[in-house]
Amino acid sequence: MKNNRHPARHGLLDESLLTQMPPFAMLRTDQIREILDLATSRRYEAGVAVFEEGFDAERFYVLLDGHIRVVRISEQGERIIALHIPSGQLFGIAAALGHTTYPATAIAAVESVALSWPMHLWPDFVARYDGFATQTYKTVGHRIEEMSSRMLELATQQVEQRIACAILRMINQSGRKVDNGIKIDFPITRQNLSEMTGATLHTVSRTLSAWERDGIIESQRKHITVCDPHKLVILSGTLAPT
DNA sequence: TCATTAAGTATGC
């Protein structure tokens, strides 16, 4: 026990919180304690921006609980959803890519809790903590892969296939098993899906209605459950055509 | 194959 003035006051933050998180999984408890003592913990209401595109990248974050939507605005002023970030992952890590400003806006999709550290600690973290850098570059690699495959989809696939891909991606990353299938673990509207696929919300709505009639999905407002993932995979066009 | 327009129902503070 050395310093009782850490910004993350309250006993909520114990070491076990971070041991689950990939970037910190390889660290000793005393190292995790050090990191926690430097962290600031904050809660974000659904819909609130954690940081915004173009602003100075002052801090980097790890999501403890909730879900983050990474959003950009196109030249025409349309919102594009670039990524969804599930809990346990780093975000706002512009420094890892050599940026000094955030390349996108991060919005809490549900009420969320995140830890953050000032960006000037980034080099220290990379240098001092084993596995932090490798895990980070792994996540960055995954996200770049995901975004580039989405660009390919946008260019080559039909709307129905793109919607299927978007839903499949979300149940892979944030699916929760329920009685009748796999449910996307955060609120998602037709509008949101249109922002991910570049279709209109009307087309998304019609497509989802058709899938619901066919028993492939079930949906309540803001929630989608996939009952027949296999059929969705076929619709996504990921498999070779007959 | 889709976007657009337009007009409707359902749901929740």
Place this chain on the structure above:
DNA sequence: GCATACTTAATGA
């Protein structure tokens, strides 16, 4: 009751 979420049909590129 008002905003938000969602549905549907018609029309036309």
